Amino acid sequence: MPRRRTDTPPPRTGRGEADVLRGFLDYLRTSVAAKVAGAPEPRVREAAVPSGTNLLGLVNHLAFVERAMFLGEEVADWQATFRAAPAASVADVLARYEEAVERANEVLDGCADLDAPLPRPRPGRPAPSVRWALAHMIEETGRHAGHADILRELIDGATGR
Numbered sequence: 001m002p003r004r005r006t007d008t009p010p011p012r013t014g015r016g017e018a019d020v021l022r023g024f025l026d027y028l029r030t031s032v033a034a035k036v037a038g039a040p041e042p043r044v045r046e047a048a049v050p051s052g053t054n055l056l057g058l059v060n061h062l063a064f065v066e067r068a069m070f071l072g073e074e075v076a077d078w079q080a081t082f083r084a085a086p087a088a089s090v091a092d093v094l095a096r097y098e099e100a101v102e103r104a105n106e107v108l109d110g111c112a113d114l115d116a117p118l119p120r121p122r123p124g125r126p127a128p129s130v131r132w133a134l135a136h137m138i139e140e141t142g143r144h145a146g147h148a149d150i151l152r153e154l155i156d157g158a159t160g161r
Contacts, residue, residue, distance in 0.1 A: 018114055021134040022105075028141040029101050032062060035148035036094055039155055044090055048154045055151040056093055057082040058144050063097040065140055069133055070104035072120030108134075 008031070013023030036044065036059045044056045064081040067073040075081060084093045107119065114131035128136070152158050 017131075018134075021114075021131070021138065022108060025134060025138050025141065026105075028138060028145050031145045032059060032141060032148055033094060033097060035059075035145070035152045036090060038158075039090055039152060041090060043155045045084065046155075048151050053082065053147060053151065055148055055155065056084045056088075056090060058148050058151070059097050060084040060088075060093050062141060062144055063093070063100040065137070066097070066100040066104045069137060070107045070118065070120060071100075072118075072122040072127070074122075 008027075011023040011027045013019045036055055039055055045054050047054050060083065061078075061081040064073075064075055064078075068075050088096075108130070110119065111130045114134075115129055117127040118130055118133050120127050127133075149159070
């Protein structure tokens, strides 16, 4: 019988635009982390679809996206981010994702103006506005959260947020 988690409803956020955007991004981040937590090795690394996408790789990729978007870190090979290092455990990848989210939130905590560019170091490349970055990260994380839902159900039948 498939394991069904209790669904967590969308967040009740503050009235301001920044509160709504950050609330939904954090909601999706938590959903992604919950999908990989407790996933069994080695199935968490197995490609369940022809593209080669796997659950652990999705979380690894999202950690790179968080660091690139909010911290200005360069990524030489985006395709490689979809694969976790062979020696990295589920706990290791999840901890790196959660650390990237924490650091991203520290940057966002200092951003009072959604129209201002993100304060990230990236010489020669203009930073997007805080608003654009939040909207993009909601889209990126939401898309991959949907993938994670399907992959986790294929692994062990676990569903829900």
